[in-house]
Amino acid sequence: MDAAVTIRRAREADLPAINDIYNHYVLHSTCTYQEEPETIENRCAWFQQHGELHPVIVAEQAGEIVGWGSLSAYHRRSAYRRTVENSVYVHHHRHRCGLGSMLLRDLISRAREAGHRAIIAGIDGEQAASVALHAKFGFETVGQLKQVGFKFGRWLDVIYMELLLDGR
Ligand SMILES: CC(C)(COP(=O)(O)OP(=O)(O)OC[C@H]1O[C@@H](n2cnc3c(N)ncnc32)[C@H](O)[C@@H]1OP(=O)(O)O)[C@@H](O)C(=O)NCCC(=O)NCCS
Structure with a gap:
């Protein structure tokens, strides 16, 4: 039987594992439009910017970080303060085990507790898995930007999905 998975707030000690999971996708996938691996220095700075209202969480199994998620400020203009952007990244060897669902469920619950609205x-x-994951949790497609990314020699479209909460 698989070891139990714990979802918890991330700590500084988790940042190398978070970065390793992410950098696989930088090099091999269009799920992030970043093209050069994230440095640990930038990852630490990113973590410092994520306070109570913008949590970073990890999925831990048998002492190993197997996925992570975050809520980030959507926009720096103040009237956007109750809107967040989410990220979920599961280790590429651990897909389809329910980890993405556990992380996204937890992020939605934390967004509710923080009083976020959207x-x-x-x-x-191209990321059918991510679209399906978000749809499963009630996110609706609200827009598409055509050919705003260019990676691996091809133009890429971005789909925007949104979940509205009962935020203040
Ligand atoms: C998207 C991602 C987080 C899903 O994580 P996961 O742990 O594999 O997801 P789960 O096992 O919880 O699956 C949840 C749902 O996602 C959908 N899904 C997952 N993988 C899929 C695939 N390859 N094709 C189609 N749908 C898929 C299904 O609807 C699934 O629900 P079901 O198992 O009840 O059918 C994972 O594929 C990943 O890390 N991808 C790269 C990073 C990324 O794209 N992140 C999103 C950017 S915000």
């Missing part, structure tokens, strides 16, 4: 997911149009 969660936005900006998803590359």
Whole structure:
């Protein structure tokens, strides 16, 4: 039987594992439009910017970080303060085990507790898994930007999905 999975707030010690999971997708996938691996220095700075209202969480199984998620400020202009953008990344060897669902469920619940109104997911149009995951949790497609990314020699569309909460 698989070891139990714990979803918890991330700590600084988790950042190398978070970065390793993410950098696989930087190099091999269009799910992020970043093209050069994230440095640990930038990852630490990113973590410092995520306070109580913008949590970073991890999925831990048998002492190993197997996925992570975050709520980030959507826009720096103040009237956007109750809108967040979510990220979910599961280790590429651990897909289809329910980890993405556990992380997204937890992020939605934390967004509710924080009083956020809207969660936005900006998803590359080729990422059927991510679109399906968000749809499963009630996110609706609200827009598509055509050919705003260029990676691996091709133009990429971004689909925006949104979940509205009962935020203040
Ligand atoms: C998207 C991602 C987080 C899904 O994580 P996961 O742990 O595999 O997801 P789960 O096992 O919880 O599956 C949840 C749902 O996602 C959908 N899904 C997952 N993988 C899928 C695939 N390859 N094709 C179609 N749908 C898929 C299904 O609807 C699934 O529900 P079901 O199992 O009840 O059918 C994972 O594929 C990933 O890390 N991808 C790369 C990073 C990424 O795209 N992140 C999103 C950017 S915000």
